[in-house]
Amino acid sequence: MKMVDTMCNMHLHNYKDILEIRRNTSDFMWCSRELNLTKSYRQYHDLTDPYKFQYDVFRSTDIQRLIEEVSKCNNCSNEEVSKHVVEILKEIGHTRQMAVFRCFGLCFIKVLKEVISCVFVNEAQILKLKSEMGGNPVIFVPSHRSYADFLLMSYITFHYNIEIPCIAAGMDFQSMRVIGKILRDCSAFFMRRSFVDDQLYRSVFKKYVQHLVTYGDAPIEFFIEGTRSRSAKALVPKFGLLNMLVEPFFNGDVPDIYFVPVSFSYECVLEESLFAYEMLGIPKPKESTSGLIKALKIMDEKYGNVHATFSEPISFRKYLTQTLSATLDFTKRDSVEESGHCFHLAYQIVDCQQKNMVLNTFNILAMVLTNHLMVNSLEPLLIDHVSKDVVWLSAVLKTQGAVVQPISHGTAVSVLMESIKVHQSLIRVSASGTISLVKLNNDKCKTLDPQTLRGHKLSTDMMNLAVPMLTLQLYVNPCLHFLINSAIITVIMQQVGANSHINKNSLFMKFVFVRELFAHEFVFYRPVETQEFEDALTKLELLSIIESEPLRLGNHQKLQALFCNLLYPFFSGYLSVCRFLLTADNLEWEERQFLKSAQERIEEELISGWLLQPYCLSLDMISSCIAALTSMIVLSKIRRGSQVHYKVDKDRLIPVISHLESLFYLPQKYQTRDQDSLEDTESIQVISSSEPLQRLVSKL
Known part of the structure; x- marks a missing residue:
């Protein structure tokens, strides 16, 4: 359909x-003006008295029948139930x-x-x-x-x-x-x-x-x-x-x-x-x-x-x-x-x-800056270079159906500076024109009671690193709706390799698996899955990310790298959670304890350098992963009193990890020769995941 x-x-x-x-006009006069408000549904009776409205609900046939049924079922008088109904109506009304x-x-x-x-x-x-x-x-x-x-x-x-x-x-x-x-x-x-x-x-x-x-x-x-x-x-x-x-x-x-x-x-x-x-x-x-x-x-x-x-x-x-x-x-x-x-x-x-x-412009800037920080680039991020990427990426998003704030090469730097001014608590521009995140010095986590936390008590250094990165990701995420299907296919194609090809049916099956895994991370509508797959292929071909007949990677390596990097936090975060479930001794987890333990493992992997994006610490992401694994019957949800427990089926978990590992990639750094063109072919430099997180910290 x-x-x-x-x-x-x-x-x-x-x-x-x-x-x-x-x-330019009086607020008082505007608020106190004579009103003739347009009604959404014109009625022929007076509904200005809210208490009469509640009374009408109370006197309705359905509610009166309900009162009689409840009173008989609970062996109490109609008056007692009626009183309770009136209290509920007052609470709601x-x-x-x-x-x-x-x-x-x-x-x-x-x-x-x-x-x-x-x-x-x-x-x-x-x-x-x-x-x-x-x-x-x-x-x-x-x-x-x-x-x-x-x-x-x-x-x-x-x-x-x-x-x-x-x-x-x-x-x-x-x-x-x-x-x-x-x-x-x-x-x-x-x-x-x-x-x-x-x-x-x-x-x-x-x-x-x-x-x-x-x-x-x-x-x-x-x-x-x-x-x-x-x-x-x-x-x-x-x-x-x-x-x-x-x-x-x-x-x-x-x-x-x-x-x-x-x-x-x-x-x-x-x-x-x-x-x-x-x-x-x-x-x-x-x-x-x-x-x-x-x-x-x-x-x-x-x-x-x-x-x-x-x-x-x-x-x-x-x-x-x-x-x-x-x-x-x-x-x-x-x-x-x-x-x-x-x-x-x-x-x-x-x-x-x-x-x-x-x-808006900051959504696009957030994508560029997040990508730059995630690949641990040693080069400074200059506003002149960023402005070119923002203009280029705005044009890409328009091809994907997004409505984007207009920005041109001539006005890009001034528009960016205005946007950064709104976010001055998060981003700064140095006198030399270098853009960086504002370093957070927050000792708030030292005084937190671990019992009140939903997750693990993160170290002060990790909290100071993660808060600005998660805040920045808030402005990347609205862009993902327009790119998600194309990005999923690009990730799959990257694993196929530049010199190989894949048949359409195999590509579609992998596409379906990823969407099923991310079904609680993004809003996917299954009845239109095939149509969205076809639409994404068409868009990718127009952007030279893939070529058809046979299906293989195209020559727009800059966009290939960017699309893959956008999904890195989700692939790496889900893989980390799944590996933790597989290697942990527990076969059954209380929900809150699992969130704490999984987040603690992710913090360790960020410190070691295995993970490169602090957004993986998000409890929303971990919860979405749990929900997906439950839908895939990898986890069984069990209620024990007021607590929710999850039982792990490791036999079902292993194929999921195998699929994820086959799609896992490291963030890629692109070097642009001419960023003004959508048809450029850029070289890609792969960043080793063994590089310590301190290099990302140094960028803050």
Whole structure:
């Protein structure tokens, strides 16, 4: 099945900075203006009273039937169960106090203008969506890379006079003093992180959500990934809330549902350093009002530009008929559910979010700098040379379908300097024009209690090295969506060798293995695997990375090296974890203990020089590897009380290691004769993995 392409025909000149007008007019007058907000679904009854909305849910036939069933099952009175249901509804329920929203919005816009340069929106698309609103429920599905996502969504809709979305928020926020109440008054409704074992809560929450879809007049907003992505890569979508949202359509309560994927692209992510520490095992600070007040120190920093891209809405009715089956009978729900409608839709939404990410200059610079540091190059990295690589690599990414901030040879150095200024806490440029990472001197890990860590207690030197490298990788990762399939094939072809060839079927089988192994690292959609393989081959041939008939390596060695180096952290990290599982005496591991032990082994291999990229220390990566091995039945997941254990099948593990070793390569250094051309052939120098990590440390 071919995935429907809902991507907008995007060019950056179609974006408008909606923050510019806020710099030139009164914020107070804007926030207090008379409103005539466009409703997503025009209703013919008054829904302004949130308590009446909760009461309607409580009095619904489904909830009353549920109360009777629970009271009989638990041998208690209807009144007791009813009281519990009311408490649940109060916990979940949103309110809509426009006075609170206006005051909060006024404060937010003041902060936003201090820390953000521009908020770019593809205005034509959101105006088109606005003009079509009214006949069906609208559900916004933004990417989730920062806590700023849902604040920006509310700001953008308020700017365009669209009803403020009802936002599905985690209970962490509800427990924050003052802030929890403000968010509720600004249309946030709250959901527990997990409620599989609480059927009463699940049923009440489900009914509340479906009541919002059927009778609400405001858009609904939720994050299909479930949580923020700490790695800046898309997460595998969750299906629970999505299943609840589409049920009113199958019940015939609404004529259609529009899903609108939204992509947020940040020049600098507000939580970048927190994410790096979290991936290394330092627990996330608990959400609190005092923590939010402390976080206001961000006003001392500048975070550059934000791009918000609204995609074409996905009509759920058209999606089902065109994508799954033209003869689908909506009244026979089982046939629809068996076709995996939410599975397909969820992956389509995430795919659309990724395609519509705008790559800025720093994303490209991060790729160049990470590659340079990883191969332990002894030569200084001069900004004049980097500017040529950034222009060249921007052109390559455009051929892969990415929307990239425009940059030319004439303006490259000045654009780079502006980008580096936003990231001055991470990157510096010396008086001689040499680019390097800012050295981190942080003794924070010395005072950490090992019992509070998710992973191993890393040495101070390793922490100081790893934090900036993981932070830099956060800006490389958004680029990987556009390159991942091409990079996988390039890695396989490199192992075939320059003077040999491979048949297409063998190449495809290796391609499938790598995608299966990385299925929790990247978002792969299996039904389009063959199509994506063919598309990647075409792109690689156009770039002269491979040649067809027979399939063999082409002559663009610079790109071959770069594509392989991009995947080095993942291949080497997974191989290290698998080898550790094979050589360890334990056949069964408690999850947390395994994370600690595996991370400790990786630290040892980084120090010895066997590994060259500190990103391998990421607990997100190790967890993704565990999930993949579990899917491949190499690990068996066992629950023992509140703990999760994994049992190793070493007989199944050995072939996986063998496959990985056959694809393993060392980072490659390229030397460019003429970087202005996409058709150059560059020589490759292989760097020995025995070189100590201190050489990388010296670059910091």
